[in-house]
Amino acid sequence: MIYFGTIAKADGKPTDNPFIESFNGKFRIECLNQKFFLFLADARDNIEAWCRDYNSIRPHSSLDNLTPQEFARRCIPPALPTEYNRVG
DSSP states (O other), X not given: OEEETTEEEOSOOGGGOHHHHHHHHHHHHHTXXXXXXXXXXXXXXXXXXXXXXXXXXXXXXXXTTBOHHHHHHHHSOOXXXXXXXXXX
16 A cells, blocks of 8 residues: 555555556567566667667557657647747
């Protein structure tokens, strides 16, 4: 139990954060269960490659089947013309 003032919260429940549980499941199935790591450096290299793929190449259904990079690009408003950026 973790206590926050007078509120007690049980830790470790998967329903507390379904987003991280979804990520953990995908990470386990798509990365960790696919390889047998002999060395820590090998594990780091494979995990970094999987993270790069997950964050830049792989489309996500929660992002309307866009990659996170594409989704971020669409969320950033276009820059204002330089005449609006002048101060004074």
